[in-house]
Amino acid sequence: MKMIAKIHTDLPTKFGLPRQSGLVEELEGLIVFEPAYRDPEALRGIEGFSHLWLIWEFSEAKRTTWSPTVRPPRLGGNKRMGVFATRSPFRPNPIGLSCVKLLGVEKTPDNGTVLRVGGADLMDGTPIFDIKPYLPLADCKPDATGGFAAEKAGYSLKVDFPAELLAKVPTDKHAALKALLAQDPRPAYQHDPSRIYGFGFAGLEVRFRVEDNTLHVTEIEYQMI
Amino acid sequence: MKMIAKIHTDLPTKFGLPRQSGLVEELEGLIVFEPAYRDPEALRGIEGFSHLWLIWEFSEAKRTTWSPTVRPPRLGGNKRMGVFATRSPFRPNPIGLSCVKLLGVEKTPDNGTVLRVGGADLMDGTPIFDIKPYLPLADCKPDATGGFAAEKAGYSLKVDFPAELLAKVPTDKHAALKALLAQDPRPAYQHDPSRIYGFGFAGLEVRFRVEDNTLHVTEIEYQMI
Incomplete structure (x- = not known):
């Protein structure tokens, strides 16, 4: 290939x-x-x-072995589904x-x-x-049913993005970053409201925590190049 | 792979x-x-x-070289399009x-x-x-536009399938075969009304010709196994 x-x-x-x-x-x-x-x-x-x-x-997900089942984050990471019933990265090919x-x-x-x-x-x-x-x-199959993946379809978080932190993000990236945060970028469904998560975005390091249904941005750092 | x-x-x-x-x-x-x-x-x-x-x-379409353009049968086989603008079998991978x-x-x-x-x-x-x-x-993208491929979307043939030939086809295959024929199985848009085309289907050899907008089934043969 x-x-x-x-x-x-x-x-x-x-x-x-x-x-x-x-x-x-x-x-x-x-x-x-x-x-x-x-x-x-x-x-x-x-x-x-x-x-x-x-x-x-x-x-980033190459493996030499394969597992017939995986744990989709959408199901909380604690329920196994067949790999061909998911879009998991961990699959035979x-x-x-x-x-x-x-x-x-x-x-x-x-x-x-x-x-x-x-x-x-x-x-x-x-x-x-x-x-x-x-x-x-x-x-386009408008009548298609989405199995277990459809259950969490409408799920999103409110985003609290303090103005002084948002000011560190280039204006043309605001909409994308807010949308990314709203769809809950936590690795699985971890629920410790004090835990700080982070990820890289457009040369920035974005840190946040999630309490109840709101994501609070806590820090924006410039990444070293 | x-x-x-x-x-x-x-x-x-x-x-x-x-x-x-x-x-x-x-x-x-x-x-x-x-x-x-x-x-x-x-x-x-x-x-x-x-x-x-x-x-x-x-x-059946593996090649060691690739061509940046292909001729989609949908466009009559005489117009070249970029390979990434088609679903042609002849592509880099x-x-x-x-x-x-x-x-x-x-x-x-x-x-x-x-x-x-x-x-x-x-x-x-x-x-x-x-x-x-x-x-x-x-x-599912209901608002997607289909480029040149959309032009011929509604295209289909009338199918004239004589009863004595249809009787040679297993009943549970009738609907599929008729639908296949209606979508015009000719290789490109060839327009010789006397030419007989044929293809294998469910252990049968199906022969037909197309005149104006009607496909006439001319023969159904059992294939050798």
């Missing part, structure tokens, strides 16, 4: 990643093709599609599937033609195997 | 395959897991989902993506637990790399 491109996002680690693609549309990513696949002709006609599929590698919005096809001086996408749930630097157009006729 | 399963369908070759998954829901497939992945625990909870994603190998309906999770004496699915656009014997649940929240 060849890496055809890499995606660049504001999330340097798996912490803070949205639970599914499309949940945080404000989150932008830039798809940069590898030199061998950097041909604008390969994208001819792609601007006619509003959404794309990314098929990518769970590059480390393949991820994400639907993203196509925001732009852009020519750059250094990286050739790149794709700007919204709603990606991928870590910065994730290798991409394939890009396909989203075909509403074949892919 | 490991083959975790194979799908069994009524289509022994690429001729006659639906152009996309879901277009011919009557077409049933049986997913049989490889012995190393034949663990019913890996499917725990999957029955809660109405639809699944199959990520599979274009096993031979990965297929199909949404299918989950019809049943069944225990068999010989093959362990298998999945029965509807609407598969896969050749008999196609290797499967991964199975993921369809998550309506993340995957």
Whole structure:
């Protein structure tokens, strides 16, 4: 399987990643093709599609063995489901599937033609195997039922983001960061209201705690480069 | 990339395959897991989902080189589009993506637990790399635009299937075969009304010709085994 491109996002680690693609549309990513696949002709006609599929590698989740069951964080991390009934990264083949919005096809001086996408749930630097157009006729199933994954669909947190901390975040990143925080970036459903969590975002380290149904941002630090 | 399963369908070759998954829901497939992945625990909870994603190998379309553009049959076979703007089998990585309906999770004496699915656009014997649940929240984009692929969306043929030929087809295969024929199984948009085309289906050889907007079945033969 060849890496055809890499995606660049504001999330340097798996912490803070949205639970599914499309949940945080404000989150932008830039798809940069590898030199061998950097041909604008390969994208001819792609601007006619509003959404794309990314098929990518769970590059941080490679294992030599596989387990038939996994514990989805959505179920509190204490209930096992069959791996093929989940989108868990820990599966026989480390393949991820994400639907993203196509925001732009852009020519750059250094990286050739790149794709700007919204709603990606991928870590910065994730290798991409394939890009396909989203075909509403074949892919959109409005009558589909979502199994256990649908149960927590409406779940979100209130976000308390003190103005002096928000001021440390570039303005064009406010919406994405707030949306990321609202979807509860805690690793599983841990419930210690005094515990401070943190994750990297757009060169910042974001720290917060969660009490009842509110996430309080406690610190914004600039990351060392 | 490991083959975790194979799908069994009524289509022994690429001729006659639906152009996309879901277009011919009557077409049933049986997913049989490889012995190393034949663990019913890996499917725990999957029955809660109405639809699944199959990520599979274009096993008949492997090439050592790639072309940045392809000619989609939907556009008459004479217009080139960027490979990433199509679902063409000829792409840098031979990965297929199909949404299918989950019809049943069944225990068999010989093959362990298998999945029965509807609407598969896969050749008999196609290797499967991964199975993921369809998550309506993340995957269903009712506002998506379908680019050039949407233009021919409503296209179908009338089917003239003489009763004496239809009688040679097992009754439970009638609906699927008629639906397959209606979606025009000609290789590209060839328009010679006298030309006879044929493809294998469920152990039969189906022959037909197309005049104006009607497909006439001309022969049904039993295939040698």
